[in-house]
Amino acid sequence: MTLSETGESRVNGYLFVLERSLGAFLPRDVVRDAVREIESHVRERIAAADGAPNERAALEKILGELGPPLRVAQAYSAERTIDEAVATGRIVPVARAVWQLAATTVQGFFVGLGLLVGYSVGLAFLAVAALKPLFPQNVGLMTRGGVPVSFGAQFPLPPDTVVVGGYWIIPIAAAVGLAILVGTHRGARRFLAGWRERRALASSGRFVG
Amino acid sequence: MSLDTWQEQLRRGGLDLAILLTVSTGPLYGLAIIQHLEQFTDLVVTEGTIYPILGRLTREGLLAAEWVEGEAAHARKYYRLTRAGDRRLAQMKADWRAFTDKIGRLIDAADQQGLVRS
Numbered sequence: 001m002t003l004s005e006t007g008e009s010r011v012n013g014y015l016f017v018l019e020r021s022l023g024a025f026l027p028r029d030v031v032r033d034a035v036r037e038i039e040s041h042v043r044e045r046i047a048a049a050d051g052a053p054n055e056r057a058a059l060e061k062i063l064g065e066l067g068p069p070l071r072v073a074q075a076y077s078a079e080r081t082i083d084e085a086v087a088t089g090r091i092v093p094v095a096r097a098v099w100q101l102a103a104t105t106v107q108g109f110f111v112g113l114g115l116l117v118g119y120s121v122g123l124a125f126l127a128v129a130a131l132k133p134l135f136p137q138n139v140g141l142m143t144r145g146g147v148p149v150s151f152g153a154q155f156p157l158p159p160d161t162v163v164v165g166g167y168w169i170i171p172i173a174a175a176v177g178l179a180i181l182v183g184t185h186r187g188a189r190r191f192l193a194g195w196r197e198r199r200a201l202a203s204s205g206r207f208v209g
Numbered sequence: 210m211s212l213d214t215w216q217e218q219l220r221r222g223g224l225d226l227a228i229l230l231t232v233s234t235g236p237l238y239g240l241a242i243i244q245h246l247e248q249f250t251d252l253v254v255t256e257g258t259i260y261p262i263l264g265r266l267t268r269e270g271l272l273a274a275e276w277v278e279g280e281a282a283h284a285r286k287y288y289r290l291t292r293a294g295d296r297r298l299a300q301m302k303a304d305w306r307a308f309t310d311k312i313g314r315l316i317d318a319a320d321q322q323g324l325v326r327s
Contacts, residue, residue, distance in 0.1 A: 036276075036284070037239060037260055043283040044240045065256050072257035079261035083268055 001049045007059055011046075014063055015039055021073030025081050025100050034076055041066065074104070086193050094188050101195065111191055118184030125177030128152055129170045141165045224252050226305055228262060229290065229298045232272060238285035239263060263288055271297050 003011065015035055022031040045062040052058035066072065077100050085097035098115055101108025131153055132139045139153040140163040149161070157163065231237065231245045239260055246253050253259060266272045271294035278284045290298065 034260065034264070037286050038257065040238075040283045040285055041240050041256070041260070044281065044285075047282060067255035067257035069257075071255065072260070075255075075258040076261040076264070079265040080268075083265060 001046050001052055001055065001058065003046060003059070004055060007055050010056075010059055010063070011039075011042055014042070014069055018069035018073055021070050022076055025073075025077040025096055030080065038066070038072065078104075082192050082196050086189065086196050089185075089189055091185070094185065094192065097192050098188055101192075115184055115188050115191075118180060118187065122177045122179075122181035122184060124152065125173045125180060127177075129174035129177060132167060132170050132173070136167075137163060139163070140169050220252055220254070223250075223305075224262060225266065226298075226301045227252050228259070228266065229271065229294060229301065232288050232290050233295070233298055236287045236289040238277075238287050242288065266294070270294070 015038065018038060019031060019035045022034055026034070042062060045065075046059070049058045049062065067075075081093065081097040081100050085093040098108070098112050102112030103109075128139055128151070135153065135155070138155055138157050140151070141148055142150045142152075142154065142157075142161050143164050144158075144161050148164075154161070227246055227250055228242060231242050234245075237245070242263070243253055243256050243259055246259075263272065263274070267274045267288070270291055272288045273291050274286055274288050276284050276286050
């Protein structure tokens with residue numbers, strides 16, 4: 001079946017939505033390959049539908065059997081992002097996988113929230129270590145009337161607040177920040193590995209031994 | 210767990226094995242794999258979701274993929290079983306047979322006891 005201009009637009013529209021949806025979670029080269037493969041599938045189906053009396057109905061049937069582009073994209077993302085995150089352990093794939101689970105599952109949302117807090121606190125400690133040499137009077141342990149009230153940076157410093165401690169907070173903040181970041185990242189990887197393991201058990205049938 | 214969820218898990222559990230079995234017959238492209246699966250099973254609910262599974266099996270080293278140009282109007286991505294895939298398939302077949310045998314015996318035993326009771 002040779003498609004009319006309208007038919008071509010429908011196919012291109014489907015592929016466009018698929019590409020945009022995949023692009024939210026996957027690297028560009030993976031997206032290109034996936035879209036090429038899906039387009040190959042659609043073109044094969046169209047070629048096989050030669051002689052169909054109604055182009056529109058035939059095309060809708062082909063795309064309907066393929067599934068909505070968002071669903072196909074979701075299946076790609078589910079299969080790909082977690083595998084990459086667990087295999088490489090790099091920050092970007094891990095963040096991408098956690099984001100995807102947070103956006104699509106309740107458990108992922110709460111775990112993602114916890115991990116966000118962990119990464120933020122770790123980065124905040126590192127920021128304190130980096131800012132202390134630049135703003136020694138505004139960064140550190142803050143006390144009011146001799147009582148510690150906060151730890152971090154304040155611009156400007158409230159009049160009744162005093163920053164105590166010297167440059168010794170730099171190595172401590174750096175060490176604590178790094179420890180929290182490493183711990184949080186390990187937690188993220190462990191969570192994703194567990195998720196992947198559960199998925200593998202469900203999809204391989206090994207749960208039935 | 211609802212019956213629908215259980216059936217979906219069963220379907221997903223069989224899909225990897227079904228795909229590896231299909232590709233074990235020789236190099237095949239996506240649509241040919243889907244058509245083969247549709248011919249023998251009702252495991253393919255949404256065609257588009259087969260491709261991500263093929264991608265995962267490729268990343269796991271069980272399948273190898275290669276684009277072939279010029280065979281049709283559009284390039285086709287062919288999948289073939291790797292040695293690791295061959296080994297995994299043998300193990301999965303043995304596991305599947307052992308499992309279905311055990312469940313089959315359980316079903317037979319339950320049916321027999323049901324008959325005795327009635």
